[in-house]
Amino acid sequence: MPPPRAPRQAVSRGVRGAGPTEESRAYAALVPSNASRISRSWEWSAQDVGAGARSRSRQATRQSLSYELMVKQYQADGRAAVVDFRALVGPLPADEQTHGIYPYPARLLRHIPRFLLGCEQLAVADDMVLDPFCGSGTVLLEAIGWGHRATGLDTNPLAVLVSRVKIQPLQAHHAQQAAAELVKRARELRAPAPPATFLRKWYTPSAYGVLEHLTAALPELHVDPRVRDQLQLSVALLADSASNRDLRVPVPVRSKLPSRHAELDNAEYFAAFLRHVDRVSRAGARLPEVLADRAQVRLADVRQAVQLVTPPGTAGLIITSPPYGSAQKYVRSCSLGLGWLGETEDSGTALLERASIGREHLRASETAAWPVRRNWPTTVTSTLAKVYERSGPRAALYAHYFADMADAFVGAVPALRVGGRFVLIAGANTVAGKQVATHALLAEMLASRGDLRLELVVSNRIRSRQLLTKRGRSAPPIADEYIYVFEKRH
Numbered sequence: 412m413p414p415p416r417a418p419r420q421a422v423s424r425g426v427r428g429a430g431p432t433e434e435s436r437a438y439a440a441l442v443p444s445n446a447s448r449i450s451r452s453w454e455w456s457a458q459d460v461g462a463g464a465r466s467r468s469r470q471a472t473r474q475s476l477s478y479e480l481m482v483k484q485y486q487a488d489g490r491a492a493v494v495d496f497r498a499l500v501g502p503l504p505a506d507e508q509t510h511g512i513y514p515y516p517a518r519l520l521r522h523i524p525r526f527l528l529g530c531e532q533l534a535v536a537d538d539m540v541l542d543p544f545c546g547s548g549t550v551l552l553e554a555i556g557w558g559h560r561a562t563g564l565d566t567n568p569l570a571v572l573v574s575r576v577k578i579q580p581l582q583a584h585h586a587q588q589a590a591a592e593l594v595k596r597a598r599e600l601r602a603p604a605p606p607a608t609f610l611r612k613w614y615t616p617s618a619y620g621v622l623e624h625l626t627a628a629l630p631e632l633h634v635d636p637r638v639r640d641q642l643q644l645s646v647a648l649l650a651d652s653a654s655n656r657d658l659r660v661p662v663p664v665r666s667k668l669p670s671r672h673a674e675l676d677n678a679e680y681f682a683a684f685l686r687h688v689d690r691v692s693r694a695g696a697r698l699p700e701v702l703a704d705r706a707q708v709r710l711a712d713v714r715q716a717v718q719l720v721t722p723p724g725t726a727g728l729i730i731t732s733p734p735y736g737s738a739q740k741y742v743r744s745c746s747l748g749l750g751w752l753g754e755t756e757d758s759g760t761a762l763l764e765r766a767s768i769g770r771e772h773l774r775a776s777e778t779a780a781w782p783v784r785r786n787w788p789t790t791v792t793s794t795l796a797k798v799y800e801r802s803g804p805r806a807a808l809y810a811h812y813f814a815d816m817a818d819a820f821v822g823a824v825p826a827l828r829v830g831g832r833f834v835l836i837a838g839a840n841t842v843a844g845k846q847v848a849t850h851a852l853l854a855e856m857l858a859s860r861g862d863l864r865l866e867l868v869v870s871n872r873i874r875s876r877q878l879l880t881k882r883g884r885s886a887p888p889i890a891d892e893y894i895y896v897f898e899k900r901h
């Protein structure tokens with residue numbers, strides 16, 4: 412069923428302002444920045460969480476001034492300036508705190524929340540920061556680093572595990588000792604229960620056996636839940652590194668290179684597991700103890716569960732980068748780890764994929780019956796109508812995406828207190844051969860609610876987002892992402 416054709420109607424000035432970046436100015440030059448000071452101020456604030464207000468460093472004031480300048484300029488000309496957040500914040504070490512513990516797809520560039528969370532217009536010390544699509548927890552870690560509290564939701568169990576590990580300080584020797592005990596027990600274990608069958612083709616018998624024994628022995632180990640999380644994450648990392656998948660491709664495809672694993676024996680896979688534990692636990696030990704229990708993460712669907720986690724009006728700030736419509740394969744990219752952690756069906760990840768927004772496939776009944784909402788902005792319905800002219804199934808996929816995102820906003824926005832900010836970070840997609848400004852459509856959906864006022868739009872050129880997939884020749888990877896800041900008015 413095609414969507415109703417929408418009459419042409421002007422979109423709000425602010426959202427239309429997020430136009431092509433060629434028209435925009437390079438912002439970094441306008442904004443005073445000192446890279447190393449920004450990084451250090453974040454660490455100071457982390458150490459000062461207990462002490463409260465002292466955590467607002469001079470650099471935070473500087474960032475707030477930069478923010479004010481951006482808002483003034485945007486309000487004056489309605490254009491989205493290009494901000495080079497890397498230049499603004501400066502180089503950050505690759506192994507900073509726990510940021511690098513897992514290569515989660517499409518992680519947010521941490522410079523963006525590093526900058527925004529330090530601006531006092533957006534959050535003050537101790538504020539609750541909500542990321543309803545938290546993925547691997549980039550925003551959560553940045554938020555607690557700045558002295559805020561944080562809550563994250565995600566439907567991908569591996570994302571939730573990574574986020575939990577990312578935000579909990581723990582001395583390295585706890586997990587290292589538990590891992591040694593786990594390996595000892597795994598070696599002694601006889602005939603463990605077989606894991607999901609879809610996993611078998613990805614491993615040599617030796618790698619498969621080691622993972623089978625480790626995952627069977629893990630539930631029997633009595634350890635602190637934080638230690639268990641680190642061990643589970645290390646299993647997920649081994650699930651990829653010990654597999655035959657091509658690690659250069661974001662989703663599992665069999666490597667065409669000569670097998671790295673043909674010659675390896677059990678002892679080498681156990682050693683590889685211990686190396687993963689070592690890396691993860693050392694990262695956890697870099698977090699200051701004072702950050703413990705400042706953030707929480709839930710395996711939950713933003714469309715249903717936000718109120719249970721963040722009661723209405725309790726979040727001072729929402730910062731989130733939602734899933735892209737069918738361009739991102741979060742669950743599939745993590746399928747081996749999810750399989751070994753017992754989070755999949757026997758045949759794979761279909762159920763988990765169905766539970767998340769931005770699906771790649773619909774069932775026949777879903778393609779036939781589109782969700783069309785009367786309160787959608789006309790730009791959304793007219794975009795869907797144009798996509799429908801090129802491809803009915805793709806249009807159906809996007810109609811479901813926008814309906815899901817509308818429900819996500821209905822779930823998340825009430826969590827924000829009046830005066831709080833909603834920061835949306837999103838980009839464009841290529842759909843059936845044409846670019847769709849998904850970011851602007853999502854922003855229009857937020858603006859059309861009536862309780863949010865657009866304060867600022869800037870754009871950032873994407874260089875590092877992973878898992879931006881190419882669909883044949885017609886879909887270039889996403890090149891810019893836009894940052895929309897809304898203020899909650901009532």
Ligand SMILES: C[S@@+](CC[C@H](N)C(=O)[O-])C[C@H]1O[C@@H](n2cnc3c(N)ncnc32)[C@H](O)[C@@H]1O
Pocket residue numbers: 515516517518519520543544545546547548549550564565566567570711712713714732733734735741742766767768769
């Ligand atoms: C762009 S990623 C977020 C990446 C994150 N900012 C990071 O740095 O790792 C979007 C996330 O939304 C999650 N997601 C999809 N549908 C969801 C839903 N209904 N509720 C909560 N999370 C969902 C996906 O699993 C994915 O982790």
